[in-house]
């Protein structure tokens with residue numbers, strides 16, 4: 360008999376079929392308690408779990424006593440209780456690498472659109488305000504040859520450094536938990552402590568995972584250290600930044616502008632002050648959201664679940680040591 364798996368995200372037809380070749384698939388809309396209640400038997404029998412974005416905590420795991428592997432269609436996995444998975448030797452698979460270049464593109468788009476006010480001025484053109492030659496109230500600030508600071512020099516940070524260095528002639532500073540010789544050799548990136556990066560960078564770009572250590576890593580004290588001309592970019596996870604402090608820094612001119620793909624609460628509240636500030640570009644968490652990349656992530660997650668339920672956790676497994 361094929362192992363049962365719960366799928367909580369829509370998949371392209373061919374990937375759904377592939378999953379069905381290996382498993383008995385039960386598709387559900389989400390992982391909310393009422394959904395779990397409604398499909399209690401399916402959850403009780405499931406050995407695998409595949410989807411994205413929803414919270415996987417001890418309460419859910421208790422409903423899934425046979426679970427052996429979870430596969431998330433994302434690289435970030437802060438929505439999983441990893442300690443609880445480890446305690447039960449449940450594999451957690453994710454999709455690094457396939458989305459790296461696309462997220463770096465999104466970050467560069469945020470850098471450019473925040474500095475050059477692309478969204479704001481395009482809206483003014485659409486509103487019919489371009490009635491004569493433009494003046495300084497339409498101007499932005501330069502990107503090329505400015506200093507780009509990357510907080511979190513991992514896969515995506517490296518791809519961003521490549522774009523900044525080769526594409527825009529930007530000196531690159533970075534802060535991470537360890538030195539990154541590849542970034543230093545290929546992109547002439549300079550390692551520095553966080554305070555130095557905040558003080559020296561014209562663009563402060565965050566692409567960090569959300570952990571206990573990174574929660575609210577950037578708050579009032581950190582914004583105070585940035586240049587008044589600094590542009591702040593966050594494409595990692597919203598709660599890495601104290602959003603109230605960010606709003607204050609933007610309102611008071613402590614920093615120049617922000618480009619944000621992630622927020623403390625998602626979807627962002629329609630009454631958030633961030634949405635009425637002209638110096639903010641706010642995106643709906645689209646870092647990896649292209650047709651090609653989202654397909655590749657889903658395909659990777661399907662392969663990951665097949666591998667994990669066959670005992671293969673040498674690739675794309677977050678917790679191989681816990682599986683034993």
Ligand SMILES: NC(=O)c1ccc[n+]([C@@H]2O[C@H](COP(=O)([O-])OP(=O)(O)OC[C@H]3O[C@@H](n4cnc5c(N)ncnc54)[C@H](O)[C@@H]3O)[C@@H](O)[C@H]2O)c1
Pocket residue numbers: 434435436455456458459462510511512513514515516534535536537566567568569570572573594595596620621644645646647
């Ligand atoms: N906006 C989006 O749609 C989107 C898409 C993909 C990934 N992400 C986020 O980006 C994160 C990074 O992805 P990645 O593939 O580059 O991961 P990665 O693991 O390759 O890189 C993470 C980097 O952060 C560093 N880091 C971790 N904790 C730190 C700390 N306390 N201080 C300084 N540096 C620290 C690590 O050393 C590493 O260099 C993901 O965890 C995810 O949360 C967002």
